[in-house]
Ligand SMILES: [Zn+2]
């Protein structure tokens with residue numbers, strides 16, 4: 001039967017799949033060139049191929065770009081709707097995705113001054129993760 005079934009996992013091309021699983025395995029932000037290096041063995045050998053797949057994955061909400069690093073990470077939740085922020089450890093590059101509520105998003109957009117019509121929030125918090133913080137002295 002060809003009835004509509006609810007597609008929780010959108011169909012991905014082979015290239016998109018390779019790049020997504022590369023990012024999921026890495027578990028850390030990767031530049032497009034680091035991704036290219038990693039997926040070369042699968043036959044992907046041109047930067048535009050990587051960029052095209054990354055753009056498609058970002059449009060699906062399955063990959064996000066860390067603006068401050070020019071790097072990419074797999075969505076922590078499989079995919080999301082674009083309301084998110086990141087907390088990044090400045091010592092080890094651990095990245096934690098933070099989901100923003102509609103109110104969070106609206107509050108941040110409301111910070112825009114009159115002369116800029118806000119469209120998008122890019123929010124990255126930097127700090128030290130638990131394992132990079134010096135142990136509290138007893
Ligand atoms: Zn996400």
Ligand SMILES: [Zn+2]
Pocket residue numbers: 089090091092093094128129130131132
């Ligand atoms: Zn850390």
